[in-house]
Amino acid sequence: MSGLTIAVPRGALFKETLDVLDGIGVDTSEVRANDRKLLFRDVGIVTMRPSDVPTYVEAGAADIGITGKDVLMEQSEREVYELLDLGYGACTMVLASVAGDDPMEEARRRLGIMRIATKYPKIAARHFAATGRQAEMVEVKGSVELAPLTGLVDGIVDLTATGTTLRENGLVVREEIVTVTARLIANPVVHKLKAAAIDELLERVRAA
Amino acid sequence: MTIHPIPSGTRDVLPDEMRELRAITSTALEVFQRAGYGEVQTPALEYEDTLARGDVRGAPPAYRLFDEQGRVLVLRSDMTVPIARLVATRFADADTPLKLCYLAHAYRGVRPQRGQPREFLQAGIELIGAPAPQGTAEALTVLCDVLDAVGLADYRIGFGDVALYQALLDGAGVDGAARERVLHELVTRDFVGLEREVAVLGLDASAAELLVRVPQLRGGPEVLAGLDGAAAEAAEGLHGVHALLEPRVAERLIFDLGLVRELGYYTGAIFQVYDPALGVPLGGGGRYDELLGRFGRPLPAVGFALNAERLHIALAGEERGERL
Numbered sequence: 001m002s003g004l005t006i007a008v009p010r011g012a013l014f015k016e017t018l019d020v021l022d023g024i025g026v027d028t029s030e031v032r033a034n035d036r037k038l039l040f041r042d043v044g045i046v047t048m049r050p051s052d053v054p055t056y057v058e059a060g061a062a063d064i065g066i067t068g069k070d071v072l073m074e075q076s077e078r079e080v081y082e083l084l085d086l087g088y089g090a091c092t093m094v095l096a097s098v099a100g101d102d103p104m105e106e107a108r109r110r111l112g113i114m115r116i117a118t119k120y121p122k123i124a125a126r127h128f129a130a131t132g133r134q135a136e137m138v139e140v141k142g143s144v145e146l147a148p149l150t151g152l153v154d155g156i157v158d159l160t161a162t163g164t165t166l167r168e169n170g171l172v173v174r175e176e177i178v179t180v181t182a183r184l185i186a187n188p189v190v191h192k193l194k195a196a197a198i199d200e201l202l203e204r205v206r207a208a
Numbered sequence: 209m210t211i212h213p214i215p216s217g218t219r220d221v222l223p224d225e226m227r228e229l230r231a232i233t234s235t236a237l238e239v240f241q242r243a244g245y246g247e248v249q250t251p252a253l254e255y256e257d258t259l260a261r262g263d264v265r266g267a268p269p270a271y272r273l274f275d276e277q278g279r280v281l282v283l284r285s286d287m288t289v290p291i292a293r294l295v296a297t298r299f300a301d302a303d304t305p306l307k308l309c310y311l312a313h314a315y316r317g318v319r320p321q322r323g324q325p326r327e328f329l330q331a332g333i334e335l336i337g338a339p340a341p342q343g344t345a346e347a348l349t350v351l352c353d354v355l356d357a358v359g360l361a362d363y364r365i366g367f368g369d370v371a372l373y374q375a376l377l378d379g380a381g382v383d384g385a386a387r388e389r390v391l392h393e394l395v396t397r398d399f400v401g402l403e404r405e406v407a408v409l410g411l412d413a414s415a416a417e418l419l420v421r422v423p424q425l426r427g428g429p430e431v432l433a434g435l436d437g438a439a440a441e442a443a444e445g446l447h448g449v450h451a452l453l454e455p456r457v458a459e460r461l462i463f464d465l466g467l468v469r470e471l472g473y474y475t476g477a478i479f480q481v482y483d484p485a486l487g488v489p490l491g492g493g494g495r496y497d498e499l500l501g502r503f504g505r506p507l508p509a510v511g512f513a514l515n516a517e518r519l520h521i522a523l524a525g526e527e528r529g530e531r532l
Contacts (some may be wrong), residue, residue, distance in 0.1 A: 060487020060532045077319050079488070082398040183400060189482045189489065190532050192366050192462050195426045 004190075004197055007057055007065030009050035012161070013182050016088040017066050021045070023208035024201065054078040054185065063190040064198065069180035070159055074120050081191050084184040084202060093123060095175040096166050097155035098148050102174060104155040108133065114154045117147030124157035127177050145169040217318045217326030225520075229329075232358050232523070233311050233516050236331040239354045240309035245333050248308050250290040252315070256280040261502050262289030266470030270317030270326070283315035286471065288496065288511055291334045296503035304337025304507060311516075325517070332493070332513030339508040340495060341448035344477045345457075347493065347510045348449070352457045355481070358519065361526055363490070365460050366426070366480040367446065368467025370494070373423055375442035380415045394423055395468050423466030431463040439465075445476060473499045479512065484532045485525030490518045 008017050008031070018028040031040050031047065039046050046062055051074075053067035058078045065080075068089060072082060095116075097104050107114045113134040118124045121137040128135040140147055144158045145165060155174070160166055163173065184205065186198055214220065221229065237247060259269050259282055269282035284290050287310050299306055311331045318324040333350055335343050348365065355363050373394065377387055386409055393401035399420075406419045422439050425431045429450060432443050443465070450458060462482075469478050469492060478494030493512025500507040 058487065063532060076396075077322070080397065082400050085400045187487050187532065188397065189484075189487055192426055192464060192482055193364060193484055193532065195462070 003044070004063040004194065004201065005044045005046060005061075007053045007062035007067075008045050008047045009053055009065075009067050010047050011050055012091075013050060013066065013068060013089045014047075017182065020066075020086065020088075020205060020208065024204040051075070054080055057185050057187050060187045060189060062187070063194065064184060064186045064201070066182055066184055068159075069178075069183050070120065070123070072183060072185070073123050073178070073180070076122070079188055081186040081188055082183050083186055083191075083198070084205060086182040086184055086205070089182040090179060091159045091161045091181075092179050093120065093157065093159055093177040094166075094173045095124075095127070095155055095157050095177060096148075096160075096171045096173050099170050099172045102155075103148070104174065107154040115152070116155050116157055117144050117153040118157040119144060120157055120159075123177070127157065145171060215326065217324060219325070219327075228524075229516060229520055232519055233329070233331055235358050236354050236514065236516075237309065237311055239357045240331075240333055240350065243307070243333075243350050243353065245307040245309035245335075245350075248291065248294065248310055249312065250284070250287070250294055250310075252283055252313065253281045254284055254290055254293070256282045258293050259285065259289055262292060262499060263472040263502075264289060265472030267316055269315070271315055285316050286314050287312050287330055287332060287513060288334060288471075288473070288499070291336075291511075292496075292499045292503050292509075295334075295336055295500060295507075296505040300505060305343070306336040307333070308336070309333045329516040330491070330513040331516050331519075332491070332511060334509060334511035336500065336509040337507045338510065339497070340445060340476055340510075341452055343508065343510045344449045344495060345452035347512055348453060348461075348479065349457050351479070351481070351493070351512050351514075352460055354514065358523065360483060360519070360523060362485070362531075363460065363481060363483045363522075364462050366464040366467050366482060366489075366492075367449075367461045367477065368464040368479075369443070369445050369477050370468065370474045371445070371476055372439075372442040372465060373468075376419055376422060376438060379438040379442075380409075380411055380419060382409060382411075382419075390419070394466065395470075399424060426462055426464040426466065428461075429458075429463065431465065449477060469494060477510070481514065483522040483526070485530045486518060486522045487532060488518065490522055491515050 021028050027043055031045055050067045051071050053065040054075045056062040057065040057080050104114045113136055115136045116124055117138045117140050121139050125137055138153050144156045147153045148156055264285050267285050269285040271283040273281050275281055291308055313327050313329055315327050318326050335347055390405045393405050403420050406416050432447055435443050467478055473496045474494040475497045476495035480492035481490040491514035495510045497508040500509055
């Protein structure tokens with residue numbers, strides 16, 4: 001429709017992103033019907049992990065994209081335009097540790113430093129620096145909740161929507177760092193060369 | 209085979225690439241010289257104080273070393289500041305305008321794992337002693353001459369003014385830390401953050417709307433025609449330049465009221481070169497009317513630099529029919 005290539009995140013934001021695209025007249029039926037296919041050239045959609053969206057958009061391999069603010073904060077050096085807060089996919093970045101006496105507090109007092117597991121080392125490090133505390137980041141790729149239960153770390157920084165997974169693993173939220181939602185981003189060159197198409201798309205998303 | 213590594217962000221150029229790159233840079237220098245610009249060379253190493261005087265905030269020199277007397281030397285992070293130094297020192301009494309050009313490497317720090325170059329080749333001009341709007345129009349014309357001559361077909365030039373948004377902030381009475389926060393969102397290209405920071409300023413609705421809407425405007429001359437009040441006044445400078453341009457140059461422009469550049473010394477019109485074959489700008493420039501004064505010879509000036517390697521990538525992309 002708009003002639004723009006859109007990077008669409010698979011995962012938690014996938015369905016609502018397709019709903020938004022339906023709402024502005026993009027036919028997403030083939031994307032919904034096809035779990036394995038990644039590129040849908042006819043409708044200008046490429047699907048990928050949310051954390052890859054800024055990479056494709058920055059390089060211009062996709063003109064625009066949708067991803068979480070958490071991804072954009074973690075990859076703050078990416079040169080992309082952040083155009084719109086889409087409002088959905090709301091999650092909170094939290095600092096959590098095992099229930100009962102807070103092991104992070106004891107580590108800070110006795111050892112001077114806390115060990116923190118996270119998939120978001122930059123966001124976590126910025127939070128500790130901003131609050132004047134020393135912390136060592138342990139980057140993990142899989143289930144972060146496992147790390148404090150096995151004694152790998154004293155606490156975790158992770159994204160949570162409902163807190164269910166944390167609770168089920170005996171973890172409690174100690175601090176809320178930031179609330180994040182889905183964002184629409186654009187390549188900086190495309191933002192200038194296809195200004196009319198981008199502005200029209202923004203209008204339609206806002207009106208939908 | 210033994211592999212001897214070179215620092216990340218640096219590169220060897222072999223004959224096939226060099227031949228193509230040389231064709232581009234030779235053409236650029238020919239165009240510059242035909243337009244009356246004399247080629248200069250300056251040392252890759254400068255005293256740290258020299259670059260600090262130039263305010264290269266946003267692209268600070270990343271590599272420092274000490275000379276035999278313990279003085280701090282840096283690898284230049286751009287060519288404009290060294291040429292400002294050169295003009296003030298070597299051309300202290302020369303008649304203006306001075307027209308200088310260069311083909312030179314500059315050096316900047318890189319973020320890890322991003323494939324960014326530490327060393328890159330720039331071809332550019334500096335037009336010193338030529339005020340706006342005539343000087344700006346001349347620089348834009350030479351810029352189009354070069355891009356046409358190297359054979360780039362579909363390029364466009366983003367054209368804005370660093371003073372424009374500052375004037376809007378002045379008009380709305382936004383200063384101090386709040387002003388810095390608003391500008392930070394603009395510089396980091398975050399319009400969601402810009403709207404948030406403007407909302408907390410407690411301005412009346414029309415002033416707030418102006419601060420959020422104007423930097424998102426970009427397009428043909430109709431963008432300027434649609435402005436009124438403080439915004440129209442702030443865009444006067446862009447009008448003045450546009451009125452002087454030949455149609456072949458004017459039609460390449462994209463007026464961009466939110467355009468910002470990373471270097472700190474720009475004072476007025478700024479430009480950035482785009483091509484649909486590449487996701488990043490090919491180069492840019494603008495007016496730096498205060499910079500020469502910091503070196504003791506106050507003169508209005510304008511210039512631009514093209515990244516030769518990116519120009520090469522864009523040309524190859526256009527040949528292959530790649531488009532964003």
